[in-house]
Amino acid sequence: MAAVDLTTHPGHLARRLQQAHYLLWNTMVSEEITSPQFAVLNALVAEPGLDQRTVGERVGLDRSTIAEVISRLGRRGLLDKVRDPQDGRRFLLRLTDDGLRTHRKLTVRTARMNQVFLAPLSAAEQSVFFELIQRVADAAEGLRNPAEPPAEQRQAFTNNTHT
Amino acid sequence: MAAVDLTTHPGHLARRLQQAHYLLWNTMVSEEITSPQFAVLNALVAEPGLDQRTVGERVGLDRSTIAEVISRLGRRGLLDKVRDPQDGRRFLLRLTDDGLRTHRKLTVRTARMNQVFLAPLSAAEQSVFFELIQRVADAAEGLRNPAEPPAEQRQAFTNNTHT
DNA sequence: CCGAAATAGTCAGTGCCCTGAGTAATCGGC
C-alpha cells in the first residue's frame, strides 16, 4: 500500500480548485465567455492597444494559447486586431464597443461569483488564501526564468520606463 | 478605467498556480506521465480493481476525461482493463507490473517536487494553504451536487457563513 | 417476464494549455 494522499499534493488541489471555479463560472457568469477570455478583455480595458504577446504576459498565457483565445474573441466581434504600422510583426489589439460592454457586464457577475466561491472563508482567511497562492505561483514562475543579472547591478540597466 | 485586479480573483490565481505546477512537474517529475495520470495510478495502487467511473470519482475527473486518461495509460501498458463478469457495463482496472514500478518511481520524484514547489511557505503556512484550498474546492463541489442526504442527520444546513 | 429507468462507457464538439518547428519582420554589428 504505497499510495500517497493526494490532499497534500498542491498540484492536485490546484486542479480541483480550478475545476470547481470553472463550474461556478459557467453557471454564474457566462457560458459563452470563459475566465481566460475575460482576463484578456480586462487586460485590454486597462491598456488598450497592447500587442498579442504582451497581453499573454499580462494574463499568464503563452504565445500559442493567447493566439487561440484572441482569435475566438475576434470571431465574436469583441476585439479588433490591426498590424502595427511601426512594427510589421505585431498585431495591436483593441476592444470593440461590444467587447467593452461585455467586459462591464461580466465584471459585475464575476464579483458576485467570487463572493460565493470564497464564502467558506472569513475575510482574514481570504487574504491569506490570496497571498499564499500568489507566493507559490510567483516563486515557481521565477524558477522558470533563470536569467536575471548576477545580483550585482540588478537595477542599473533595467528598463526604467516599463511602468 | 473599469479594469479589475486579477490578483484578487481566485479563478485566475488557481489557473496560474496550476500552470506553475505543470511546469515544475514537467521538469522535475516526468515528461511522459502527467499529474492526472499519476493520480489515476495512485488510486489504483490504493484500490486495485476499481472501475473507471469510481477512479474518476476518486481523482476528480468526469467520465469523458477519465476515459481518455485511462486509454493513454493502457496504451503505455501501465494498466489492464477487463470487463466485470458480474456487471457487463463496467471495466475493472488493475495496474501492470510496469504501472506499479512507474508509480513507485514517480512517488519519490513527486515528493521532491512538492518540497520545491512549497518551499516559499513555512510548514505552518503549508498547512493553511492546503486547508483553505480544500475548503473552497469542497464547498464549490457541494454546490454542484444539490443535497442528496435523506434528511438523516445533516449539518449542511448549519452553514457557517458567519464563520 | 417485460418494459422503463438508471448506470457505465463511448463519441463528437469546444476550449484551455504547453512544446517544438516554421515564417515574416525588425534590429544590430560590421
Place this chain on the structure above:
DNA sequence: GCCGATTACTCAGGGCACTGACTATTTCGG
C-alpha cells in the same frame, strides 16, 4: 548595405476538462 540574431506570430501535435447525445447493460416496478 548585408547577414545573422532576435522577435511576433502561426501551425501541428499531445494532453486535460467539460457538455450533450448515444449505446449497451443492468435493475426495478408492475
